[in-house]
Amino acid sequence: METYTTDDALTTMGFGKLQGLVLVYAGMGWVAEAMEVMLLSFVGPLIREEWKISAQDESLLSSVVFLGMLIGACGWGYVSDKYGRRTGLLFSTLFTTGMGFLSALSPNYLCLMALRFLVGVGLGGSHVYSSWFLEFVPAQNRGFWMIIFSFFWTIGTVLEASLAWIVVSTLTWRWLLALTAIPCFLLLPFFGITPESPRYLCAQNRMSDATLVLERIAETNQAALPPGVLVYPRDGEADHSGLTSEADHLLPLREKECTDDDVMSPKSGSAAALRSLLSRKLRRSTLLLWFVFYANSFAYYGLVLLTAQLSNANRSCASGLKYVKSETDTSLYKDTFVTSLAEIPGLIASAVLVEWFGRKATMWCLLFTCCGFLGPLVLYQSELWTTGLLFGARACAMGSYTVVCLYAPEAYKLQFQHYIHRSG
16 A cells, blocks of 8 residues: 655645745744844843843843743743644743733833743744744755745844834833734734644644645645555654755764664653753764754844944943943944844855855854954944944854754754664
8 A cells, every 4th residue: 555754745745835824824923032032132221221220130131031931942842742733832822922911011120020031931932833834844945944934033133123213212111012022912813724733743643634734735735645645654664855965964973873762752752852862872963962052042142132232332432331321322223223134144145055065064154254253342343343243243143043953953853764764
């Protein structure tokens, strides 16, 4: 009897209208998260000015959001694996929206800090959007569409900088908090038309439900499913079409070194996943990838949070980072807006470099170039040079972050494919 997998079906049908719907919906999720993250650049100084809090308390307001994201990333990942991608998307979106609107009503600093922490917990579910989207994309096109998907994050950063530029000059920071929560809220009315991931359904052995989703994709895309019965690739079955010459070098492993202990079954829990990532054969690669993610996050979010402060500091003080802001000074929003636009050439550069030099070479090239742009900022620079250097650093940081998000799942997928190929 003929059989086919979800990868076979998606490859046969190609990227069509239904994947476009999923792209837009998941992309709006990333727009919403980007706006909430960029919000941190503007709210802290405004809160400090109105409530007369210390610089440490201003920084803590941003830190608790990222702490919440750390907790939320683990929690929403578990929910989406156990109860479905759509369930994770729905409840993380509801949670983020509710806490975002409530934070606009905060009566004092402690209440605002607690609510922004909860917003961070909701934002921790943003990775479910990217996972959900990529599970609808044919394997051979995932690199290209991941870069396209990343443009939605850039749209969110530019929108938030524009919104802050307009709102804060005429209204208050409370309006900025409330308006920033609207894109997340707008996702809820359209939740009913979103399909569940067929890959997730197959992993849960819900083959009839997965087949229905694939049939809906085929009908919407005006394409045909492969002949046969849908199966999940296990017991030595695998699609090796995604392996490329570069993929053979993604992980420092030889095929013969793969063991049963290094590979998870589709229904493995979170603890089993962590044990697999830290197993003897994968430990080195996992720790290296964690460090690369840490370095990218530290550079990118550091640039997001410090862009305005660095620009204002160079205008007000030639020797330090003393933050000065007047109510009529709009340079904070202008500089953030300009550096946010840097993400567009950063994404384009990463797409070109990946094709020319591969994943790993592109990552280290962009990361070292980012360091090169940041180095001169330890000394006093003119406003124009400061903005230009921040622009270049932001472009490289965004490009590198996108490539590592593409590289990591491919590396672990290769490890799994090597094992099942040997088992077969």
